[in-house]
Amino acid sequence: MPTPLESRAALEAVTNQSVAEVIQLFGRLDGRPEVQRADLLDSPPGLIGYYSDGTAALAADFYEEERELARVRSRFRTEPIVLDRSEKIGRSIAWAAEPLVLGIAGASDLVESRLAEVIQFEVAKPYRDTITTNRRRDPDAVGWRRISNGGCRFCVMLADRGAVFKAETARFAAHPNCNCVAQPVFTTNDTGEEASVIQYMASRRARSPKQRAELRDYLNTYYGDFPG
Numbered sequence: 001m002p003t004p005l006e007s008r009a010a011l012e013a014v015t016n017q018s019v020a021e022v023i024q025l026f027g028r029l030d031g032r033p034e035v036q037r038a039d040l041l042d043s044p045p046g047l048i049g050y051y052s053d054g055t056a057a058l059a060a061d062f063y064e065e066e067r068e069l070a071r072v073r074s075r076f077r078t079e080p081i082v083l084d085r086s087e088k089i090g091r092s093i094a095w096a097a098e099p100l101v102l103g104i105a106g107a108s109d110l111v112e113s114r115l116a117e118v119i120q121f122e123v124a125k126p127y128r129d130t131i132t133t134n135r136r137r138d139p140d141a142v143g144w145r146r147i148s149n150g151g152c153r154f155c156v157m158l159a160d161r162g163a164v165f166k167a168e169t170a171r172f173a174a175h176p177n178c179n180c181v182a183q184p185v186f187t188t189n190d191t192g193e194e195a196s197v198i199q200y201m202a203s204r205r206a207r208s209p210k211q212r213a214e215l216r217d218y219l220n221t222y223y224g225d226f227p228g
Helices: 004-028 033-042 044-069 086-102 107-137 153-162 197-202 209-222
Strands: 141-147 181-186
Touching: 004 044, 004 107, 004 141, 004 181, 033 044, 033 086, 033 107, 044 086, 044 107, 044 181, 086 107, 107 141, 107 181, 141 153, 153 197, 153 209, 197 209
Parallel strands: none
Antiparallel strands: 141 181
16 A cells, blocks of 8 residues: 555656646647647547546545554445536636747747646645545544655645644645645544644635744744745
8 A cells, every 4th residue: 555655756746747738739830820829729638538537546546545543443345536617727727828929039938837837736636636636525523634755845834743634624725836735534543633723724825924924933933944
């Protein structure tokens, strides 16, 4: 059975492959910028869907293996979770392709960078959604912890102490090119401390200016040795 870090590495391998395929696709496009933009809006969503099914299945397998390791006796059917994000993906790819039609200098490099950001995020998301959604459905799951392999101070802080996010409303916060994953925690192996107030606050989708300032000061004070 893979360890959490091994499962994280497997996710990263899949996201890297998906990004490479889309970048190769972009490199083969020709014609007017408007035509290239239309081609980008047409093909990458299908690739995202294909790889999203893979990362969701990877997470479902990991969830079941973690449940077995925790010796949970009750029956539970883990389901891969791939949400319909077609509209969001379309808007994101349109944003990525925008430099082409605006005639920005170095447009190709900027489009590649934006595409990589969009594809990586969208392909990784079903993995995290599968863990966090099944955790809410599973009566023997108490939460999830973040698994990070070093990286930026934000991710290190959220993963610190092996903190367990027990609130059902807890969101898995992820920045561009983030490969952190969630590990389910069950009643039979609930040994970690619950996430702190600052960790829960940092996981919110929206924060007030005061909260953003508090988080920035906290990260600079306690995690200043890590990349920003």
